[in-house]
Amino acid sequence: MMKRVxxxxxxxxxxxxxxxxxxxxxxxxxxxxxIKITQEVIYRLDREAKALxxxxxxxx
Amino acid sequence: xxxxxxxMIAVAALGLSGAALAQTDWKAERAAGRIGEQADxxxxxxxxGGPQLDKLVADVNARRKEHYFARxxxxxxxxxxxxxxxxxxxxxxxxxxxxxxxxxxxxxxxxTPELAAICPRS
Numbered sequence: 313m314m315k316r317v318x319x320x321x322x323x324x325x326x327x328x329x330x331x332x333x334x335x336x337x338x339x340x341x342x343x344x345x346x347i348k349i350t351q352e353v354i355y356r357l358d359r360e361a362k363a364l365x366x367x368x369x370x371x372x
Numbered sequence: 373x374x375x376x377x378x379x380m381i382a383v384a385a386l387g388l389s390g391a392a393l394a395q396t397d398w399k400a401e402r403a404a405g406r407i408g409e410q411a412d413x414x415x416x417x418x419x420x421g422g423p424q425l426d427k428l429v430a431d432v433n434a435r436r437k438e439h440y441f442a443r444x445x446x447x448x449x450x451x452x453x454x455x456x457x458x459x460x461x462x463x464x465x466x467x468x469x470x471x472x473x474x475x476x477x478x479x480x481x482x483x484t485p486e487l488a489a490i491c492p493r494s
Contacts, residue, residue: 317454317490329480346492354490355492357447357452358459360443360460361455364456365459371439
């Protein structure tokens with residue numbers, strides 16, 4: 313789980329820095345898809361988390 | 373002390389559980405720097421403060437866990453909790469404590485906190 317998160321974080325950082333170095337050349341398309349999904353997922357979770365925190369001031 | 377007793381009677385009369393009153397105490401503990409926000413989205417004890425403090429932290433964390441699991445959607449609750457942790461740490465006031473990704477307790481201060489790499493930059 314943590315390894316997946318770490319890989320996703322590295323891929324996201326690579327995407328945000330504007331360069332994509334494919335270190336696993338056997339699956340380039342899969343990596344590109346993962347970058348798009350990860351960015352979208354993080355931002356969506358962030359919006360959800362901020363709403364959750366706002367809705368529950370007694371525990372957040 | 374009498375005010376506290378009156379307050380507890382009022383709360384009991386309203387039918388709320390005593391736990392609801394006690395849980396807002398955790399914010400005072402966080403403001404005092406005895407407990408702090410962790411990168412995983414949960415509270416932690418900064419320095420040993422006895423079993424009652426541990427129980428307070430465990431109770432709040434249990435309720436947070438319920439929400440993380442309920443609203444994670446198709447993502448893992450741990451990831452959702454981590455993302456929540458990003459906001460929780462960022463929103464701390466300067467004198468409050470948080471745990472860095474490396475595991476050290478640090479005061480929030482006024483600058484950018486040291487967050488996990490996965491936290492969105494805003």
